[in-house]
Amino acid sequence: xxxxxxxxxxxxxxxxxxxxxxxxxxxxxxxxxxxxxxxxxxxxxxxxxxxxxxxxxxxxxxxxxxxxxxxxxxxxxxxxxxxxxxxxxxxxxxxxxxxxxxxxxxxxxxxxxxxxxxxxxxxxxxxxxxxxxxxxxxxxxxxxxxxxxxxxxxxxxxxxxxxxxxxxxxxxxxxxxxxxxxxxxxxxxxxxxxxxxxxxxxxxxxxxxxxxxxxxxxxxxxxxxxxxxxxxxxxxxxxxxxxxxxxxxxxxxxxxxxxxxxxxxxxxxxxxxxxxxxxxxxxxxxxxxxxxxxxxxxxxxxxxxxxxxxxxxxxxxxxxxxxxxxxxxxxxxxxxxxxxxxxxxxxxxxxxxxxxxxxxxxxxxxxxxxxxxxxxxxxxxxxxxxxxxxxxxxxxxxxxxxxxxxxxxxxxxxxxxxxxxxxxxxxxxxx
Amino acid sequence: xxxxxxxxxxxxxxxxxxxxxxxxxxxxxxxxxxxxxxxxxxxxxxxxxxxxxxxxxxxxxxxxxxxxxxxxxxxxxxxxxxxxxxxxxxxxxxxxxxxxxxxxxxxxxxxxxxxxxxxxxxxxxxxxxxxxxxxxxxxxxxxxxxxxxxxxxxxxxxxxxxxxxxxxxxxxxxxxxxxxxxxxxxxxxxxxxxxxxxxxxxxxxxxxxxxxxxxxxxxxxxxxxxxxxxxxxxxxxxxxxxxxxxxxxxxxxxxxxxxxxxxxxxxxxxxxxxxxxxxxxxxxxxxxxxxxxxxxxxxxxxxxxxxxxxxxxxxxxxxxxxxxxxxxxxxxxxxxxxxxxxxxxxxxxxxxxxxxxxxxxxxxxxxxxxxxxxxxxxxxxxxxxxxxxxxxxxxxxxxxxxxxxxxxxxxxxxxxxxxxxxxxxxxxxxx
Numbered sequence: 001x002x003x004x005x006x007x008x009x010x011x012x013x014x015x016x017x018x019x020x021x022x023x024x025x026x027x028x029x030x031x032x033x034x035x036x037x038x039x040x041x042x043x044x045x046x047x048x049x050x051x052x053x054x055x056x057x058x059x060x061x062x063x064x065x066x067x068x069x070x071x072x073x074x075x076x077x078x079x080x081x082x083x084x085x086x087x088x089x090x091x092x093x094x095x096x097x098x099x100x101x102x103x104x105x106x107x108x109x110x111x112x113x114x115x116x117x118x119x120x121x122x123x124x125x126x127x128x129x130x131x132x133x134x135x136x137x138x139x140x141x142x143x144x145x146x147x148x149x150x151x152x153x154x155x156x157x158x159x160x161x162x163x164x165x166x167x168x169x170x171x172x173x174x175x176x177x178x179x180x181x182x183x184x185x186x187x188x189x190x191x192x193x194x195x196x197x198x199x200x201x202x203x204x205x206x207x208x209x210x211x212x213x214x215x216x217x218x219x220x221x222x223x224x225x226x227x228x229x230x231x232x233x234x235x236x237x238x239x240x241x242x243x244x245x246x247x248x249x250x251x252x253x254x255x256x257x258x259x260x261x262x263x264x265x266x267x268x269x270x271x272x273x274x275x276x277x278x279x280x281x282x283x284x285x286x287x288x289x290x291x292x293x294x295x296x297x298x299x300x301x302x303x304x305x306x307x308x309x310x311x312x313x314x315x316x317x318x319x320x321x322x323x324x325x326x327x328x329x330x331x332x333x334x335x336x337x338x339x340x341x342x343x344x345x346x347x348x349x350x351x352x353x354x355x356x357x358x359x360x361x362x363x364x365x366x367x368x369x370x371x372x373x374x375x376x377x378x379x380x381x382x383x384x385x386x387x388x389x390x391x392x393x394x395x396x397x398x399x400x401x402x403x404x405x406x407x408x409x410x411x412x413x414x415x416x417x418x419x420x421x422x423x424x425x426x427x428x429x430x431x
Numbered sequence: 432x433x434x435x436x437x438x439x440x441x442x443x444x445x446x447x448x449x450x451x452x453x454x455x456x457x458x459x460x461x462x463x464x465x466x467x468x469x470x471x472x473x474x475x476x477x478x479x480x481x482x483x484x485x486x487x488x489x490x491x492x493x494x495x496x497x498x499x500x501x502x503x504x505x506x507x508x509x510x511x512x513x514x515x516x517x518x519x520x521x522x523x524x525x526x527x528x529x530x531x532x533x534x535x536x537x538x539x540x541x542x543x544x545x546x547x548x549x550x551x552x553x554x555x556x557x558x559x560x561x562x563x564x565x566x567x568x569x570x571x572x573x574x575x576x577x578x579x580x581x582x583x584x585x586x587x588x589x590x591x592x593x594x595x596x597x598x599x600x601x602x603x604x605x606x607x608x609x610x611x612x613x614x615x616x617x618x619x620x621x622x623x624x625x626x627x628x629x630x631x632x633x634x635x636x637x638x639x640x641x642x643x644x645x646x647x648x649x650x651x652x653x654x655x656x657x658x659x660x661x662x663x664x665x666x667x668x669x670x671x672x673x674x675x676x677x678x679x680x681x682x683x684x685x686x687x688x689x690x691x692x693x694x695x696x697x698x699x700x701x702x703x704x705x706x707x708x709x710x711x712x713x714x715x716x717x718x719x720x721x722x723x724x725x726x727x728x729x730x731x732x733x734x735x736x737x738x739x740x741x742x743x744x745x746x747x748x749x750x751x752x753x754x755x756x757x758x759x760x761x762x763x764x765x766x767x768x769x770x771x772x773x774x775x776x777x778x779x780x781x782x783x784x785x786x787x788x789x790x791x792x793x794x795x796x797x798x799x800x801x802x803x804x805x806x807x808x809x810x811x812x813x814x815x816x817x818x819x820x821x822x823x824x825x826x827x828x829x830x831x832x833x834x835x836x837x838x839x840x841x842x843x844x845x846x847x848x849x850x851x852x853x854x855x856x857x858x859x860x861x862x
Contacts, residue, residue, distance in 0.1 A: 007514055010514040010515075010516065010519065011514065013519045013523070014514070014519065016534075016535075017518075017519055017522040017523055017526070017534075017535055017536065018511075018518070018519075018522065018535060018536070018537070018719075018734075019535045019537075019716060019719035019720055019722075019723050020719075020720050020723055020724075021720075021723040021724065021727065022511065022723070023512055023727070023729065024512050024513070024514065025512045025513065029512075029513065029514050030513050030514065031513065031514035031515070032507060032509060032513045032514075032515070033506075033507060033515075034506055034507050035506070035507040035508070035509065040507075040509075053509065055508075055509070055510065055731060055732075056508070056509070060507070060508070060509075061504065061505050061506065061507065061508070063505075065504075066501070066504045066505045069500065069501070069504050070497070070500070070501040070504070070505075073492065073496075073497045073500050073501070073707075074492050074494075074497045074501075075464075075465055075466075075492065076463060076464060076465050076466040076471075076491070076492065077466070077487070077491070077492070077705075077706040077707075078463060078466065078471075078484065078486070078487070078491075078706070079486065080449075080453065081454055081455050081456045081460075082455070082456065082460065082461050082462065082463045083438055083441040083442065083445070083455065083460050083461065083462035083463075084441075084462070084463070084464075085441065087448075087449070088441065088444045088445065088448055088449075091448040091449065092444070092448055095448070103447075103448075104447075104448055104449060104450045105448065105449070106449070106450070109540040109541050109544075109708040109732070110540050110541075110544070110730065110731070110732060111731070112544070112730075113540075113541070113543070113544070113572075113573070116573050116574055119574070119589075120574055120587040120588065120589075121587075123587045123588075123589060124586070124587040129589055129590065141544075141728055141729065141730060142544070142547050142573045142574065142575065143547050143550070143551055143573065143574065143575040144573065144574040144575060144589060146726070152726070152727050154725070154726050155555070155725035155726065156551040156552075156554045156555040156722070156725050156726055157551065157554075158550075158551075158554060158560055158575060158591060158594055159560065160589060160591075163589055269731070270731055274508075275508040275509070275732070275735060275737070276504075276508075276732075276737070277540040277707075277708040277732035277735075277738070285450060288449075288450035288451075289450055289451050289452075291450075291587070292450050292451055292452040292453070293451075293452065294585070294586035294587050295577070295583070295585050295586065295587055296452065296454065296583050297572055298454060298572065299541065299543075299572060300486060300541070300542070300700070300701055301486075301540070301541060301706070301707075301708035303449075304706065304708075306706070306707070307708070
């Protein structure tokens with residue numbers, strides 16, 4: 001592999017200034033210099049179709065978001081200890097998309113900060129500290145919430161690990177649980193373990209569409225049984241919508257709505273302001289009041305006028321361009337194309353997704369379902385060299401992760417799948 | 432007190448959408464709609480001199496920063512898993528302002544995230560968890576670092592409090608410690624307590640200019656004795672330069688340089704990108720390597736091209752306009768004017784500050800030094816009504832906190848002190 005001289009220089013400087021083990025994507029990392037809508041360009045002027053990045057939710061460099069940022073940044077940027085319309089107009093519009101019970105919010109700068117607050121809200125409301133999550137997820141990078149990520153192996157974390165217990169991540173392909181009752185039972189078992197240990201049970205935190213776990217194929221309403229178990233035990237349900245929210249799944253604004261539950265606390269992040277650092281927590285007013293009573297939370301940058309202008313422009317774009325419907329239409333088309341590829345290629349074991357999160361699980365053998373992880377990696381790298389950006393995920397890293405900006409079109413999807421067809425035909429299953 | 436109708440409406444909407452206890456400044460909160468350089472305008476078109484806000488470090492809506500944000504936001508905004516010059520150019524320029532040992536950095540979105548990392552770095556390097564801070568400080572809002580803030584009374588926090596021990600905040604006015612040896616002894620005592628408790632000692636975290644504690648008047652080099660105690664015990668020195676950094680004290684780029692020490696870890700935040708959400712941790716490469724080895728830290732928004740463009744523009748403005756020298760010049764003038772006011776008013780017990788952080792401590796009696804906290808509050812509210820924005824701080828909330836944007840001029844200072852003179856003359860010491 002010979003890297004362009006400029007890329008080699010950047011990689012050397014990364015390890016010098018940012019330290020070792022700073023992850024990059026691809027065998028040959030890409031050096032992007034420009035973005036527009038669903039497109040990215042590298043330093044050599046090569047154009048790529050972005051089928052991966054969910055942060056630029058309404059498209060790279062969306063003109064309405066850029067204009068909102070520029071306008072507000074040149075007018076006023078300050079903190080929330082002064083009065084300003086921006087945060088109020090935004091929270092009003094945001095909470096109007098949710099169940100009436102979720103009527104208040106805190107704005108932060110990252111999804112990590114949002115989840116860090118959510119866990120403390122659960123502690124404050126229940127007086128307990130036992131948290132349950134799946135064993136193949138990610139909920140952020142603070143000392144507290146990094147404990148939720150088994151895949152991150154945090155060896156430093158101030159001994160917080162004993163407050164966390166894990167259930168096996170749902171897996172509709174290898175271990176089906178069509179009505180969610182087995183997942184609910186697994187959570188009930190861990191609640192009992194928390195209680196036995198004296199920790200007590202505070203909350204279950206899940207991405208309602210289980211994106212990091214490989215977005216298992218679940219019918220609508222699948223979370224109902226587990227929500228019932230959580231409530232019966234006096235705990236709270238936290239839905240982390242950092243990835244699944246803002247219409248991503250194409251059927252609802254929030255994935256928990258699709259999954260048939262109303263969370264006690266909902267957290268948001270990545271796509272919220274199209275890349276401007278904004279996160280948030282929406283919850284019932286009584287939960288927010290309890291949190292604020294015990295804790296004078298203030299976030300210098302959280303909810304500042306520029307962040308709120310950017311976030312508001314994202315909501316307006318979703319609404320005005322009906323991007324949730326677009327996600328549904330294009331997602332349905334994508335599933336059809338993936339199903340056709342599955343008929344052609346034996347190594348496509350499973351096809352999953354809803355709206356603009358979709359993908360396929362690669363296996364060495366459809367009967368044994370042995371994961372074709374190394375093959376998947378080669379496919380992704382080959383796609384990158386053909387100008388298509390996407391990734392892989394799931395416990396075995398053998399599921400194609402396709403999660404493009406929301407303006408992604410049927411034509412974009414056709415380019416993606418035509419290219420994928422070519423790569424799959426040429427890539428040997430065993431190298 | 433009759434609020435403008437618009438302000439009353441905003442206050443009502445704040446409690447509805449943001450929950451109770453969201454703090455505002457002043458008896459009559461201000462509704463700012465526009466900012467420029469050191470000036471702010473409210474919704475009624477009234478102009479205020481900003482003597483408080485350090486976040487707009489190079490001036491409200493600084494044109495160079497706004498231009499950098501607009502240019503990069505309309506070109507590309509993405510994460511650090513792709514290669515980009517922006518973060519590397521910035522970290523190179525940033526670390527060049529520090530001791531050669533501080534040669535690597537992690538960029539985050541907030542100072543809280545930076546301190547949350549710093550404490551885990553200390554845990555990772557020492558294998559211990561005992562942290563020491565002063566009893567009148569603030570280092571952020573995550574579950575971990577909120578434990579450092581005695582003033583914040585976090586009643587929720589997953590039982591982390593037993594890792595934290597506190598020493599009395601230095602106070603040059605009421606309890607002088609001219610060479611820092613008593614502070615060093617107090618820290619040594621708490622190190623012994625951590626060791627006795629089996630927690631061990633990981634780090635001392637301080638703002639090197641003790642801004643939240645009321646910026647006591649210490650000679651240069653004052654932190655040397657405590658740094659020696661910390662190192663002898665095998666712990667790390669963390670300097671939180673979120674408030675004191677980027678030339679604020681007028682003599683050095685970083686307050687720890689003034690205080691004669693090189694920290695093992697230094698954290699940054701608020702002024703770093705003039706209000707764009709950026710924070711950071713600078714440290715030795717071995718510390719960063721140990722952290723990264725134990726922990727796959729990734730921050731979606733941290734170090735993104737727009738954030739780095741904004742932060743770079745701030746460094747360039749500081750350099751090109753020689754704002755550190757300006758802080759020194761104007762700060763010296765401010766001290767002179769404060770000293771004159773002290774000769775005139777008996778209730779000014781002490782005058783302190785360096786560069787563009789300065790203020791005066793208000794007392795009922797110069798002999799007893801009884802804090803005039805309530806008087807200070809009335810002064811600040813009266814100043815707000817005369818178009819001057821500043822605040823109060825310290826253990827007794829009786830110290831004027833004056834911490835303006837760095838382009839603050841001698842003329843601005845004269846307007847501030849002329850107005851203050853008038854307010855002090857008219858405000859009764861006892862209401």
